Amino acid sequence: MYTNERQLAIAVLEGLREDLTYAHLNNGSRIFDVADLRQYIYEQISRIRTNAYCISALYGSNEGNGQAASKSPGHSGEPQS
Numbered sequence: 001m002y003t004n005e006r007q008l009a010i011a012v013l014e015g016l017r018e019d020l021t022y023a024h025l026n027n028g029s030r031i032f033d034v035a036d037l038r039q040y041i042y043e044q045i046s047r048i049r050t051n052a053y054c055i056s057a058l059y060g061s062n063e064g065n066g067q068a069a070s071k072s073p074g075h076s077g078e079p080q081s
Contacts, residue, residue, distance in 0.1 A: 016041075 023031050023040055031040050 020031060020037075020040075025031065025036060025039055026043055029036070031037055
């Protein structure tokens, strides 16, 4: 494992440790066992994927060079002739 990957893994685990202090599942229950922890992780992954999908849909998926909605191609703001 490279140094950057190791640092990223440590940062993710530290964030998870802090999050678990106050974590609740989507159904409102606390995390009590490994199955709950697994469910919590799946819910967080799903939330991240949903957010990424929404951002991609809003700004386009052109390799991170998001395009603002007001600058979309197809309408230049000038009347058509």
